[in-house]
Amino acid sequence: MNTHGLSNRIRTTWESLSTSYWFIPLCMMLFSALLCGACLFLLQRTTLPDWLLTFIPLVTQEGAQQVLGTLASSIITVTSIAFSMTIVALTLASSQFGPRLIRTFMVDRGTQVVLGMLVSSFLFCLLALHYISAVQENQDAMSLLTALSVVLGVLNIGVIIYFIHHVAASIQADQVIYRCFRELCGDIETLLPAPSENSSLKPVAPALLKDGPFRHTLTADREGYVQTIDYEALATLRNDIVAGVEVIVRGGDHVFPRAPILVVHSHTEVNTSLLRALSASVIVGKNRTPIQDPEFALGQLVEIALRALSPGINDPATALTCLDRLTSACILMSERTFPAPSVINRDTNCWIKRRAFTMEGVIDRAFDQIRQDGKSHVAIALHILHCLYVLKQQLDPNYAALLARHANATYALAMTESVVEKDNAALDAALSRLV
Structure with a gap:
């Protein structure tokens, strides 16, 4: 297997690991176990310097066991609360924004690190409590081990405060939309890389x-x-x-x-x-991923908008925000070079024909479904026409005909629902400015 193929498999594996709640906590638990083992190994063979004893009170074996037991029981209780809050957030995200948006929450590094910090701290206290009798003759070592556990407990207090704020902020509609947009912006460089002069693949006409x-x-x-x-x-x-x-x-x-x-x-x-x-x-x-799919993150923003326009939720303001982000994404992607449908290797003369992604497909993906589901909302139609006008100002003139087709389709669909003269006049003005 060549290095590029191995890289693709590594990226696929990492995509699966990065969207899980077990990988980072497991790594942090392993580090916590190694840290506890290193402390026990080193501290049994040394004593603390006098200057450090000023900050670390000496404790007895009974006192150390009591502190470690209290910390362990408190941390595991807080951990269960954190996991419960996470499940509640995922449930709200699934019902409010759509089940496919759960990936956006699971890939969040803040939540993964918080859960990892809590379980790794509990493991540290548990191991220290288990081996405390082995260092009972070295009071310095026992005191330092207890002090480290107390420091972890204090850090966990700050972590759980951050986590409560993070969960409350993460389920807000604007924040979810921004995270999807930010993820798309981060993937553009990989999905649509700039052409390399040293690349052996050269675009060629299919007829050749x-x-x-x-x-x-x-x-x-x-x-x-x-x-x-x-x-x-x-x-x-x-x-x-x-x-x-x-x-x-x-x-x-x-x-x-x-x-x-x-x-x-x-x-x-x-x-x-x-x-x-x-x-x-x-x-x-088994899952769709954004590794080689420029329309994946666009689809997430579209799904949020469609869910917001559903009768059960009826939140057009969220759909308007999605349209703004989709328009920005289209502008950013228009500045990149899309893969050629036919390429040939200069070194081997071996060619490839493929179904490549295009800017036309991106625009269709961004606006088609929202236009269809938002036909009963004049505000949605007006905003789509405004977004198309912005794209016309920013994109290459070659896309003018495509944007005009979207504008005419939006206008025709909105006029089937609109019966108010004021709304009709607004639609006429928006269309005339664009076409």
């Missing part, structure tokens, strides 16, 4: 690519979502065997069992081992 006399269709061996595709590995095949590869799927697509994913054009018959290796270049998982 010649198919091989042999065709091998590779199918998915499992159902799921396409998480990553190793285009580098597909483009570095030997040209005397493989002419090129046609990639039928793209990141974010759902594939069914035995659905075609690749079509290999070759000059000769290709052995089974090579076909199996090519099939492994498309990683299919």
Whole structure:
């Protein structure tokens, strides 16, 4: 496996780990156990300097056990409260913003570190309490171990205060929308990287690519979502065997069992081992991820807007905020270079045809569903027209026709619901400014 393919698998694995509540707490628990073990190993073989004894009171074995027991029981109680608050926040997020937004909450580093700090502190106190009898003859060591536990207890007080504030802030609609937008901005550099002059992949017109006399269709061996595709590995095949590869799927697509994913054009018959290796270049998982899917984070903002426009919630203000963030995201993405649908490797002359993401698809993803679900809200239609006007001012003139189609569709759909002359006049003015 080449380094790029290994990098894709590492990114896929890290995506799974970073959206879990167990990885960072487990790492912090391991560090806490090692810290406690190091303290016990070193302190049994040394004594504290006199200047340090000024800040650390000497304690007896009974006093140390009482302090450690109190801290351990208090921390585990606070930990259970923190986990309960987390579950409540996830429940509120699922009902208010949609179940697919839970990922945005689970990837939050603040919550993961707080939970890790609490459980690792409890583990430290528990281990110290278990081994306290082994250092009872060294009062200095026993006192320092107790002091470290007290320091952890004080830190946990600050941590739980921060956590209460963090949870209260994180479930606010504006904060959730901003976090989705910030995540999208952070992914743009990876999703749409700037073209490199040293890259071996060169964009080419599809008409210039010649198919091989042999065709091998590779199918998915499992159902799921396409998480990553190793285009580098597909483009570095030997040209005397493989002419090129046609990639039928793209990141974010759902594939069914035995659905075609690749079509290999070759000059000769290709052995089974090579076909199996090519099939492994498309990683299919159970969840959709933003690794190679520019529309993933856009979809999260769209889902918040759709949930806000549902009759059960009826919160158009949240949908308006989502439209503002979606417009900003479209402007930022328009400044990037989208992948070419056809590329050829300069070194091997092996080509790739693929379903590439486009700016047109991004704009459609951002506005289509919100326009359809918000047809009964004149304010939504007016704001969509305003956002399209902003995009017309910022984007390349080549997108003017696309924006005009969105504007006409928004206007036509809103006019089927609007019967008030004032609203009709506002819609007419907004459309005339844009088209």
